[in-house]
Amino acid sequence: MRRLCPVPRPFCCFGLLVGLVACSDYGLAGKRDDNAGGPGTPAIAADPESLDLGLVCGVGDIPLTLRNVGDAPLTLTAILAPAGWEVQHAPLPLTLAPAESLAVQVQGSGPGELVIESDDPFTPTLTLPLDATADQPPRISLLSPQADTVLGGGASTVFEVQVSDDLDSPEALDLRWLSSVDGELGGDPPDASGLGALVWDGNIRTPGPQTLTATVTDSCGNAVSTSLSFCQEEGYDADGLDLDTWNFEGSARYDEVNGWVELTSATEWQAGTAFQTAAQVPGNDVVIAFSFFVGDRSGADGISLTALDADRMTGFVGDAGGGIGYAGLPGWSIEVDTFFNRYDPTEADHLSLHFDGDVLNPVAVAELPEVEDGAWHEMTVVVRGQDMTVTVDGVVYLDLSASQLSAFPAYIGFTGATGASYNAHRIDGLVVEGSMCADYPAR
Numbered sequence: 001m002r003r004l005c006p007v008p009r010p011f012c013c014f015g016l017l018v019g020l021v022a023c024s025d026y027g028l029a030g031k032r033d034d035n036a037g038g039p040g041t042p043a044i045a046a047d048p049e050s051l052d053l054g055l056v057c058g059v060g061d062i063p064l065t066l067r068n069v070g071d072a073p074l075t076l077t078a079i080l081a082p083a084g085w086e087v088q089h090a091p092l093p094l095t096l097a098p099a100e101s102l103a104v105q106v107q108g109s110g111p112g113e114l115v116i117e118s119d120d121p122f123t124p125t126l127t128l129p130l131d132a133t134a135d136q137p138p139r140i141s142l143l144s145p146q147a148d149t150v151l152g153g154g155a156s157t158v159f160e161v162q163v164s165d166d167l168d169s170p171e172a173l174d175l176r177w178l179s180s181v182d183g184e185l186g187g188d189p190p191d192a193s194g195l196g197a198l199v200w201d202g203n204i205r206t207p208g209p210q211t212l213t214a215t216v217t218d219s220c221g222n223a224v225s226t227s228l229s230f231c232q233e234e235g236y237d238a239d240g241l242d243l244d245t246w247n248f249e250g251s252a253r254y255d256e257v258n259g260w261v262e263l264t265s266a267t268e269w270q271a272g273t274a275f276q277t278a279a280q281v282p283g284n285d286v287v288i289a290f291s292f293f294v295g296d297r298s299g300a301d302g303i304s305l306t307a308l309d310a311d312r313m314t315g316f317v318g319d320a321g322g323g324i325g326y327a328g329l330p331g332w333s334i335e336v337d338t339f340f341n342r343y344d345p346t347e348a349d350h351l352s353l354h355f356d357g358d359v360l361n362p363v364a365v366a367e368l369p370e371v372e373d374g375a376w377h378e379m380t381v382v383v384r385g386q387d388m389t390v391t392v393d394g395v396v397y398l399d400l401s402a403s404q405l406s407a408f409p410a411y412i413g414f415t416g417a418t419g420a421s422y423n424a425h426r427i428d429g430l431v432v433e434g435s436m437c438a439d440y441p442a443r
Contacts, residue, residue, distance in 0.1 A: 042098075043070030044120040046128055051106055051114065053132035055167050057220035060132035064104040066116060068096040075119045079104060082112030085130060109134040137222035138165040138173055140214060143195075147228055148441045153235020153287075153433030155202040161226060163194045163216045170194035173216050180211040187214075203241055203278070207234035207436050229441075234434035235286075236278045245278040247413070249317045250325075260428040263303060263325075263416030266296040271325050274427065275308060275316050275413025281434045283307045283331060283410035288381045290430040292336065295374030299421025300339035304354075305381065307331045307410040318357055318415065325415030328357040331408065334381060334390060334398075335362075338372040339421060351390060351397050355404045363404065366390075366397040372423055384435070 045067045053060035064087075068074035074096045081087045085108030096102060106114065109132040116126040143160040151157050163173055170190040177185040177198045182205055190196040196214065209231045217223040238245075243254055251264045252272030264270040292303060304326040308316070312330040319328040326333040333354045340347045345365045349372065352362035371377055371392075380391045386405045390398035412432050416425035 040072045041070050041122075042068055042072045042074035042096075042118070042120055044074055044076075044116065044118050044123055044126055045069045046116070046126060050129045051131070052129070053109075055135055056109060056132045057135050059107050059109055059134070061105065061107045064106050064114075064128075065101050066096075066104060067101040068098055070120070071098050073097055076102060076116065077119070078115075078117040080115040080117070081106070081108065082110075082114070082130065084108045084110040085112055085114070087114070106130070108132060135218065135220040135222060136166050137224045138163055138168070138216045138218045140216045140224050140226050142214070142226050142228055145228070145230070147230070149228075149230045150437045150440060151200070151202055151230060151232045152431070153202065153207075153233045153281075154237030154240060154431060155200075155233075156237070156240065157200040157202065159198045159200055159212060159214070159228070161190075161196045161214045161216075163190050163196055165216075165218045167220065168218045173218055176215050176217075178213045178215070179205070180213075181206045181208065182210075190216075201240065202232055203236050205232055207232045207434070209437070209440055231437035231440040234279065234436045235281055235432040236276070238276050238278075238430035238432070239428075241276070241278050245276060247273075247275045247277050247316050247411075249273040252414075252416070255426075260293075260426050261414070261430075263414060263425040263427065264418050264422070266418075266422055266424040268418055268420055268422045270422070271317075271415075271417040272425075273316050273318075273325050273413060273415045275306075275411045276430060276432070277411055279432075280310050280409040280411060281432055283309065283408040284383055284385055284405045285407070285435045285438075286381075286383050286410070286412075287433045287435075288412060288431070289379070291376045291378050291428045292371075293374075293376050293426040293428075294336070294338050294372040294423050296424040297422055298372065299423050300419045301417045301421075301423075302335060302337040302339060303414055303416040303425050303427070304333040304335045305379070306333040306413055306415060307383075308413060310409040310411055312408075313411075316411075316413065323357065323359040324417045326354070326357050327359045329415075330356050331410055332405065333357065333415075334379075335359075336368070336371065336379075338423065339419075351392070353388070353390075353398060353400070353402070355402075363402055364398050364400050368392065368397065376428070 047065045077093045088105040112130040114128040175187045175196045177187045211229045213227040215225040250272040251270040252274040261274045263272040309330040318326045335352045348367040351366045353364045382389045
């Protein structure tokens with residue numbers, strides 16, 4: 001059968017030999033030798049011949065050059081971009097002289113084809129493949145702690161997230177933390193595994209219910225966030241506070257070598273008080289935990305834990321003449337007495353509860369085992385309304401209700417004293433916690 005000529009040239013099918021040359025298939029394929037076509041023929045060429053931009057920040061942008069590589073004028077009639085793409089160029093139709101070119105700016109994302117129409121007799125429709133993958137936002141997930149966590153007073157907590165991105169390495173991502181109460185907290189970049197962390201210092205953060213939001217942003221400006229609601233209890237961990245938050249009086253001092261508070265050394269006739277002033281806590285709604293040491297000699301006198309009423313106080317030192325330094329101080333005091341005086345209720349080492357520094361009239365008394373033994377002992381005091389529990393080394397010694405326990409803003413501190421007999425008196429590991437989060441989350 002005779003093959004029809006694909007190009008309407010007058011000389012295309014005049015003879016068998018001429019027909020075989022003029023009807024070559026390469027003109028239909030969209031690619032051919034730039035010098036093909038013979039004299040007086042326009043020819044279109046594209047540089048580049050495909051536009052694969054790879055991963056781009058939203059919209060890709062690439063220059064394209066259309067050139068007339070023939071030896072007759074070439075007329076460009078249309079440049080058609082697919083959905084998601086656009087082109088910028090001089091108005092069409094446009095005629096290019098031989099060797100003349102047209103600059104085209106191509107922008108967009110996604111797969112597609114760019115179609116160029118011209119009067120090139122061999123490639124009247126030139127199709128160029130397009131591809132550009134839009135950058136996706138990074139990913140972030142919360143690892144710890146769990147939602148609605150209650151953080152202890154002064155607690156140091158690590159918040160952790162896991163991040164990743166399709167374009168950037170984890171270390172190149174920008175990670176920021178925002179507290180709904182304390183505002184922008186900054187943040188360090190994630191590590192190579194994508195782990196991002198914020199160390200939360202409860203000593204310097206505002207207590208109460210709040211939300212922490214972590215936002216990660218990639219190099220394209222895409223950002224995603226995750227949030228966690230929690231409650232920071234009021235209070236503090238004294239070991240994490242600056243030294244100037246302590247108020248020392250008399251012989252009391254901070255032992256920087258050992259990292260503890262010394263109320264008295266093992267020296268006669270000393271008295272010292274140390275009160276933590278970083279924050280006030282409710283005198284009838286608080287948990288206090290610490291360690292105490294009485295020893296190095298076998299003698300006097302003991303220590304007190306005192307919740308000092310900040311509204312009624314006139315100073316941090318009690319009356320002179322006994323009372324282990326808390327006599328006359330407004331608030332409540334728990335005495336650890338290691339020396340028998342004639343007015344003491346027992347000759348044994350003992351605990352006793354006193355209000356407003358009334359040394360001679362304890363509200364409650366409990367005998368202790370020997371505690372001036374040169375060893376550290378742990379005490380925990382829990383006050384909830386008019387109820388108080390006092391534990392030493394895991395044993396409950398006082399569990400009572402007292403109408404004198406009332407609400408007042410309290411500074412928590414210690415007093416200690418020696419006489420003709422003496423011991424070293426030390427305090428360490430003070431943690432004070434209020435109850436701002438007692439009803440969190442709301443039920």
